[in-house]
Amino acid sequence: MKKAYIKLHISIILAGFTGIFGKLITLNEGLISWYRLFFSSIIMLLLFAVRGRFPNGSNADKLKIGFTGTLLGLHWLFFYGSIKYSNISVGVVCYALTSFFNAILAPIINKNKFSYQELLLSSLTLCGIGLIFGMDATYRTGIILGVISSVFSALYTVYSERVARQYESATVMLYQMIGGCIGLSVFMPIFFLITPVSTIIPSSADFWWLLVLSALCTVVMYFLITDALKSIPSFTVSLSFNLEPLYTILLAIVIYKEGRELSVAFYIGLLLIVSSLAFQMYRLNYTKK
Secondary structure, eight states: OHHHHHHHHHHHHHHTTHHHHHHHSOSOHHHHHHHHHHHHHHHHHHHHHHHTOOOOOOHHHHHHHHHHHHHHHHHHHHHHHHHHHSOHHHHHHHHTTHHHHHHHHHHHHHTOOOOHHHHHHHHHHHHHHHHHHTSOGGGHHHHHHHHHHHHHHHHHHHHHHHHHTTSOHHHHHHHHHHHHHHHHHHHHHHHHHHSOOSOOSOOHHHHHHHHHHHIIIIIIHHHHHHHHTTTSOHHHHHHHGGGHHHHHHHHHHHHHOGGGGOOHHHHHHHHHHHHHHHHHHHHHHHHHO
């Protein structure tokens, strides 16, 4: 369990850089998401080629895992859209709503009882987002996209919890990246109709940033998450990722000077979000004792 929490926290630190890359890379949100999945798929295939063997599995298994990859791709698309239409800080704070939707969707999907404690803790996050939502009308499009992103993130976490306990982490990663790339490719023509682009080819700088994003903040990060989900419930993983905004916001303030754009309401909302995580950690420790 201790190793699982260490892996989870390292993955959260890596996740803190994904929002920075979303601002740094000049491609739009759809292309960033697609290239991230594509490069991650290539990296995973190369890793299996080095190992000298590829995972076996039925077509039903591959489709099951690939479906979670499509959910991941849609989460990224709306997440990067949120950053592009607002800023890094707003985009990552909206991601913290994942735990709220997880508390609602996980019992429905897994046919379990609702945890009122989880709903109450998640409501703190919801209140925090509500404060941030009202701070400036110019951010509202980005916040709406961020909320949609968190729904797909919650769905991804719930369904990944199932497959993570049935298959090897590398197998899950491979089919998630390939399945996500194929799944997102289906949606890309519709996306291009809504948001036309002048080019789909990344610049040389974007190419290298995409490789770094795919290798460190995707392959390594999701290996760690998948391993953690073998021992840690999906709600705890989702709530723990509420720490991601802290790391990303600190980076955004240092790199992009975003502290000037954020109001007092933003920081109060952020405090509520972090409080929800602190209460959850206390609840888990109390239950363990």
